[in-house]
Amino acid sequence: MQHVFLDPGQMTARLDLQRPVSSPDGQGGAAVSFETVASLWARIEPVSHAPTEAASQRGFTLTHRIWIARRDGIEAGMRFVKGGRGFAIRAFRDPDETRRYLVCHCEEEGR
Template sequence: MRVIDPGALAARLVLERPEETPDGQGGVERSFAALATVWGRIEPVSARAAEVAGTLPVTVTHRIWLRHRADLAGGMRFRKGARIFTVLTFRDPDETGRYLVCDCEEAKP
C-alpha cells in the first residue's frame, strides 16, 4: 500500500463531465461541463509519439490522485488551465474509500 500525504494534493483541477445534445440530424454534439473543483496530484507515467496524418502528436499518460468521490465515471476529464486529462480508468488504491487513482491521457499537438 502506498501512503499519500494529503498535502501532496497540490494541483487545482476542474472535473468535467460529458454532456450530449441532439444535433437535429439524429446524432449528438458532445461538450463538457464543469462538475467540481478538486485538489489532486499529477504524476507523469509515460509518453509516446505516433505519426498521424503527417503530424507527430505526443500522448502522455498520467496518474492523478484525488480524494475519493462517488460521482467519478469513465469519460470524464480533468482540466488544469489549457491542459486536459481524459479519465481512462480509476480505482481505490487501498480500498479504504479515502483516495482515488485515475489513469489519464493527455494529448499534446
Template sequence: MATAAFDPGGLTARLTLEAPVDTPDGQGGTSRTWSAVANLWARIEPVTAAVGEEAGGGRVTITHAIWMRHRSDVAAGMRLVKGARVFVVEMVHDPDESGRYLLCRCREEGR
C-alpha cells in the same frame, strides 16, 4: 491489504472535474459539451510519453496518474481540467480499497 502510502499534502493542483453532455443536433447525431461537476485538489504525476504517427504527422501521447480524495461520481470518460490542460480519465480505481483516495489514469489532450 496495505494502505496506500500517500501524503495528502501533495494534493497541490487545482482541477475541475467535467462530465460530458451530449445534445441531439437535429440530424441524428449529437453535439458534445462539457459541464463542470466539481473543483478539487489533486496530485498530477507524469507516467509515460510516447511518440507516434497519425495521418502523416507526429503525435505525442502523455499519460498521467492523478490522485484525489475519494469521490463516488468520478468515472472513465470524464475529464479533469487545469487551465489550458485537459486530462481525459481512462480508468478510475481505489488503490487500497480504503475509500480514502482515487487514482485516475489519464491521457493528456492537445500535447
C-alpha cells in the same frame, strides 16, 4: 493489502472535474460538450509518453496518474481540466481499498 500513505500536502493542483453532455446536432447525431461538476485538489504524476502518428502528422501521447480524495460519481469518459490542459479519465481505482483515495489513469488531451 498494504495501506498507501499519501501526504495530503502533495495534492497541490486545483482541477475542475467535468462530465460529457450530449445534445442533438440537428443532423441525427450529437454534439458533445463538457460541464464542470466539481473543483478539487489533486496530485498529478506524469507516467509515460509515446510517439503517435495519424494522417502523416506526428504527435505524442502523455499519460498521468491523478490522485484525488475518494468521491462517488467518477466515470471513464470524464475529464479533469487545469488551465488549458485536459486530462481524459481512462480508468480509476482505489489504490489500497480503504475508500480514502482514487487514482485516475489519464491521457493528456490536445497533444
